[in-house]
Amino acid sequence: MGRLSSVLPVAPIAILGGGVAGLCAARLLHAARVPFVLLEARDRLGGRVLTVDATGAPADNGFDLGASWFWPRTQPRLAALVAELGLSAFVQLTDGDVLFERMVREGPQRYHGGPQQALSFRLAGGSAALVRALAAGLPRERLRLRTAVTGMQLEDNGVTLMLAAQGDASSSPERITVSHVIAALPPRLLGATVTFAPTLDADTLAAWHDVPTWMAPHAKFFALYDRPFWREAGLSGTAQSMVGPLAEIHDATTASGQAALLGFVGVGAEQRAAVGDMVLTRACEEQLRRLFGDEARRPQATLLKDWAADPFTATPADRVPGGHPAGGDRRWVTGLWERHLTLGGSEVSPLEPGYLAGAVLAAERAASAAIAAIQERRGT
Incomplete structure (x- = not known):
C-alpha cells in the first residue's frame, strides 16, 4: 500500500x-x-502498536515496543473484540519473587511476589496480532x-x-x-x-x-536471552528501581518461548537524546546485571524504542512527561x-x-x- x-x-x-x-x-x-x-x-x-523481531524489524511474532498488555476483567469490550477476532492471549507471568533497587551500594532487595488482583494478558504473537x-x-x-x-x-x-x-x-x-x-x-x-x-x-x-x-515521552528497552534464566532462581522478572536507568522491569518472554526482559526507561527524553542509544543501552545492561546476575549482562540482542523521537507520535511538548x-x-x-x-x-x-x-x-x-x-x- x-x-x-x-x-x-x-x-x-x-x-x-x-x-x-x-x-x-x-x-x-x-x-x-x-x-x-x-x-x-x-x-x-x-x-x-509495534511488534518486532530480534533485529527490530516488524514481525508476526515478537516483542512489543509499544502497547503490550490488556486486562480482560476490567476491559470487557477489548476482551470481547479479541475473542471475536479469534486471537489467543496468555497471562503475563508474575510467579516468583520481585526485586527492588533503592540505591547501588545496598544491592537489590528481594521480596516475595503477592497475588495479582487484575490479571494482565498479552496477545500471542504480540499486540500486532490485533x-x-x-x-x-x-x-x-x-x-x-x-x-x-x-x-x-x-x-x-x-x-x-x-x-x-x-x-x-x-x-x-x-x-x-x-x-x-x-x-x-x-x-x-x-x-x-x-x-x-x-x-x-x-x-x-x-x-x-x-x-x-x-507513550510519547517514554522509551522501552528489551534484552533478549536464550532462556528465561531468572525463573530458575525463583524470580518473576519484575523489578523496580530508584537507581535506573530502568525504573520498571518485567518478564517479556513471548508465548512461543522467546526469552526477554523489558524495562521502561526512567531517564527523561532530553537526557536520553544527550547520552545517545549506545551509552543508554550499556547502562541498561549493567543494571540488569546488578539485578539478575552476570548472565543478564550478555543478552543475545537488545532493542530500544524511544517514542519521544518518533515524529508520528510525539511533539516537542511530549518530551516532558x-x-x-x-x-x-x-x-x-x-x-x-x-x-x-x-x-x-x-x-x-x-x-x-x-x-x-x-x-x-x-x-x-x-x-x-x-x-x-x-x-x-x-x-x-
Missing part, C-alpha cells in the same frame, strides 16, 4: 491514523457499508500508507484534505474532499501537525495541547468544525484513555458520531 492515487473512489469519511483506533473505526464503517479512506503517515499500520486481524477484514484499496494529512479546509460540500506523500520528495501535494473526518490521532499531535481553515478556536487548540499523548490522559465526556471539537470533525483516538475515550481498550471505545463513539453527522446532513 502506497501513496494515494488519483483514481481513489470518493468516500464520505476519512480516517486519520492507522492505529488500533483508526482500524476499529474503519471496521465499524465497513460493517455499516459506509465507504471510507484511511490515511496513515507511517509505512505500516499499528501506530503505537492490528493484522483488524486490517484483514478491510478493503486494501481503502488503506493508504505513507500519506500524511497536513491541512483541512472547510468547504460548502465538506472538508478538503491536503495530503503529502511521505518518503517521496518528488511528489506533488494532493487533495481529496470528504464529508466527515475521524481523527484517530492523539489530540496534541493533531493540533501540532495539521492546519485548519478556518482556524480552530483557541480554547479547542489549548484543550488538545493539554492532553498528554500516551505530563501524566496519563484523562479522557472523559466532553466536546473535543466546537464551532464550525463540530459537524465535520470527530476525534477518535484513545486519549479521548471516556474510559481507559490511552490504553488499547480506550482506542476501541473511542473508535466506536467516533464511528457512530460520524455516521450520524452524515445522515443529518443528508436529511435521513
Whole structure:
C-alpha cells in the first residue's frame, strides 16, 4: 500500500491514523457499508502498536515496543473484540519473587511476589496480532500508507484534505474532499501537525495541547536471552528501581518461548537524546546485571524504542512527561468544525484513555458520531 492515487473512489469519511483506533473505526464503517479512506503517515499500520523481531524489524511474532498488555476483567469490550477476532492471549507471568533497587551500594532487595488482583494478558504473537486481524477484514484499496494529512479546509460540500506523500520528495501535494473526518490521532499531535481553515478556536487548540499523548515521552528497552534464566532462581522478572536507568522491569518472554526482559526507561527524553542509544543501552545492561546476575549482562540482542523521537507520535511538548490522559465526556471539537470533525483516538475515550481498550471505545463513539453527522446532513 502506497501513496494515494488519483483514481481513489470518493468516500464520505476519512480516517486519520492507522492505529488500533483508526482500524476499529474503519471496521465499524465497513460493517455499516459506509465507504471510507484511511490515511496513515507511517509505512505500516499499528501506530503505537509495534511488534518486532530480534533485529527490530516488524514481525508476526515478537516483542512489543509499544502497547503490550490488556486486562480482560476490567476491559470487557477489548476482551470481547479479541475473542471475536479469534486471537489467543496468555497471562503475563508474575510467579516468583520481585526485586527492588533503592540505591547501588545496598544491592537489590528481594521480596516475595503477592497475588495479582487484575490479571494482565498479552496477545500471542504480540499486540500486532490485533492490528493484522483488524486490517484483514478491510478493503486494501481503502488503506493508504505513507500519506500524511497536513491541512483541512472547510468547504460548502465538506472538508478538503491536503495530503503529502511521505518518503517521496518528488511528489506533488494532493487533495481529496470528504464529508466527515475521524481523527484517530492523539489530540496534541493533531493540533501540532495539521492546519485548519478556518482556524480552530483557541480554547479547542489549548484543550488538545493539554492532553498528554500516551507513550510519547517514554522509551522501552528489551534484552533478549536464550532462556528465561531468572525463573530458575525463583524470580518473576519484575523489578523496580530508584537507581535506573530502568525504573520498571518485567518478564517479556513471548508465548512461543522467546526469552526477554523489558524495562521502561526512567531517564527523561532530553537526557536520553544527550547520552545517545549506545551509552543508554550499556547502562541498561549493567543494571540488569546488578539485578539478575552476570548472565543478564550478555543478552543475545537488545532493542530500544524511544517514542519521544518518533515524529508520528510525539511533539516537542511530549518530551516532558505530563501524566496519563484523562479522557472523559466532553466536546473535543466546537464551532464550525463540530459537524465535520470527530476525534477518535484513545486519549479521548471516556474510559481507559490511552490504553488499547480506550482506542476501541473511542473508535466506536467516533464511528457512530460520524455516521450520524452524515445522515443529518443528508436529511435521513
